[in-house]
Amino acid sequence: MQIGLVGLQYSGKTTLFNTIAGIENPDMQTAKEEATIEVVKVPDARLDKLTELFIPKKTVFATIEVFDTPGLKMSDDGKVKITSQFLNNVKNNDALFYVVRQFTDDSVAHPMNTVNSVRDIEFLETEFLFHDLAFLESRIAKLNKEIMKMKDDKLKRELPLIEKCFAHVETEQPLRNLHLTEDELKMLSGYQLLTLKPLLIGINFDENSIENVGETLNKIRESLPNKNETIIPFYGKIEYELSTMDDEDRNTFMADYGIKESALTKILSSAYEKLGLQSFFTVGEDECRAWTIKKNYTAQDSAGVIHTDFYNKFIRAEVVHYDDFIAQGSFSKCKDAGVWRLEGKQYIVVDGDILNIRHS
Ligand SMILES: Nc1nc2c(ncn2[C@@H]2O[C@H](COP(=O)(O)OP(=O)(O)OP(=O)(O)O)[C@@H](O)[C@H]2O)c(=O)[nH]1
Ligand SMILES: [Mg+2]
Missing domain, CATH: 3.40.50.300 (P-loop containing nucleotide triphosphate hydrolases)
Structure with a gap:
């Protein structure tokens, strides 16, 4: 921007x-x-x-x-x-x-x-x-x-x-x-x-x-x-x-x-x-990163912001919201609590989502 x-x-x-x-x-x-x-x-x-x-x-x-x-x-x-x-x-x-x-x-x-x-x-x-x-x-x-x-x-x-x-x-x-x-x-x-x-x-x-x-x-x-x-x-x-x-x-x-x-x-x-922008995150031992996307972006659009290959070869997105992650403390606890989800191409990403893109 x-x-x-x-x-x-x-x-x-x-x-x-x-x-x-x-x-x-x-x-x-x-x-x-x-x-x-x-x-x-x-x-x-x-x-x-x-x-x-x-x-x-x-x-x-x-x-x-x-x-x-x-x-x-x-x-x-x-x-x-x-x-x-x-x-x-x-x-x-x-x-x-x-x-x-x-x-x-x-x-x-x-x-x-x-x-x-x-x-x-x-x-x-x-x-x-x-x-x-x-x-x-x-x-x-x-x-x-x-x-x-x-x-x-x-x-x-x-x-x-x-x-x-x-x-x-x-x-x-x-x-x-x-x-x-x-x-x-x-x-x-x-x-x-x-x-x-x-x-x-x-x-x-x-x-x-x-x-x-x-x-x-x-x-x-x-x-x-x-x-x-x-x-x-x-x-x-x-x-x-x-x-x-x-x-x-x-x-x-x-x-x-x-x-x-x-x-x-x-x-x-x-x-x-004003520009209708928001952030999602990717996390890991190598890199934690904030990405800027438009408010109506789908999981697939967001994957494309990371890499065009991720857009083309998108399978599913693992999604946890930042607030849920902080409340639970780990991904496994998020899974137990039911706040860790697998979402498809059309999922509309929310500000603060932590995404992990599964692709072929
Ligand atoms: N007192 C006061 N002086 C300010 C303030 N902001 C900027 N100045 C002063 O105003 C003068 C011009 O500031 P600049 O930031 O160069 O203004 P500019 O809009 O970039 O100017 P141009 O690029 O020439 O159009 C400088 O001497 C600044 O120190 C302020 O909030 N208070
Ligand atoms: Mg100036």
């Missing part, structure tokens, strides 16, 4: 990126145009526990790729330029994390001179909508032209979909709110439609406003056209400092500040939720 950190200049993207990627002596130069990418381990207390029990040679956490993109710049006409470089940076991102500045700090410039998170959220959304509208409009013109020239069924099927998307964006609604089928999404997958990507809005607070965060978030939500956006508060500067401490100090300081969950934990749980 790829998550792109995007936003206006100086909103705190790189600071957050360094925090979640655990980069201790960062190079804060922002002259680069390409995204900086880090592979980040997805923390999972259940995998820590399984590692304690199995003492495997290797523990493999699920990972995500985080993209730190250069801030979007304002041009002289007061517009943000969506450059081809920006589009290229976020091309394959599964979700965008929009970093919005809420911290006040006179030493850090704001591209629009004042701190106003609602304005910044609407600003970016509008620019993304404009971008998609222009793309869809030119695609419709092109499709009409090509359909006139040659009778191509694929193009003919695409046209009404693009028209439907255009009509939706024209009402200033992002494409992620349009209910599209898997097939329709597949047809759009080659295009750079920014409002189609799932969006998480991260509000970067300063440490002095922790007490009022709830109230401020409510106000922000109330002022947005879409009330059901996912909004995640975090504390850019202080969380970076916390990330450089050892576990004990970090926990003490987090408690002192009243920070319950780290930015990384919040981003990951929201992203998993």
Whole structure:
């Protein structure tokens, strides 16, 4: 899974990126145009526990790729330029994390001179909508032209979909709110439609406003056209400092500040939720491992994530849920208790299942 950190200049993207990627002596130069990418381990207390029990040679956490993109710049006409470089940076991102500045700090410039998170959220959304509208409009013109020239069924099927998307964006609604089928999404997958990507809005607070965060978030939500956006508060500067401490100090300081969950934990749980993702585990003396799958994946689909051969040669899956395994303490006790099962191809895997795939 790829998550792109995007936003206006100086909103705190790189600071957050360094925090979640655990980069201790960062190079804060922002002259680069390409995204900086880090592979980040997805923390999972259940995998820590399984590692304690199995003492495997290797523990493999699920990972995500985080993209730190250069801030979007304002041009002289007061517009943000969506450059081809920006589009290229976020091309394959599964979700965008929009970093919005809420911290006040006179030493850090704001591209629009004042701190106003609602304005910044609407600003970016509008620019993304404009971008998609222009793309869809030119695609419709092109499709009409090509359909006139040659009778191509694929193009003919695409046209009404693009028209439907255009009509939706024209009402200033992002494409992620349009209910599209898997097939329709597949047809759009080659295009750079920014409002189609799932969006998480991260509000970067300063440490002095922790007490009022709830109230401020409510106000922000109330002022947005879409009330059901996912909004995640975090504390850019202080969380970076916390990330450089050892576990004990970090926990003490987090408690002192009243920070319950780290930015990384919040981003990951929201992203998993938004993208409909979950984890299953494989365990053993060699390796304990967390795997990321979609929520509706069957046992056979999940086997395919481990290895395509496991998909093709799938016979059955041995399944115990993590909670049952921890309650019972061993596989044999799970068998005695009737919570160890053999499941077929169509079994829908549940978050926290421990699987062992039997294959030919
Ligand atoms: N006071 C305060 N300063 C912050 C916070 N987050 C980031 N900054 C500062 O704001 C400045 C810009 O932060 P960056 O993380 O580089 O912002 P950015 O979004 O990556 O900037 P560009 O890549 O240039 O768009 C730096 O000086 C940071 O130290 C915060 O939560 N509080
Ligand atoms: Mg940056």
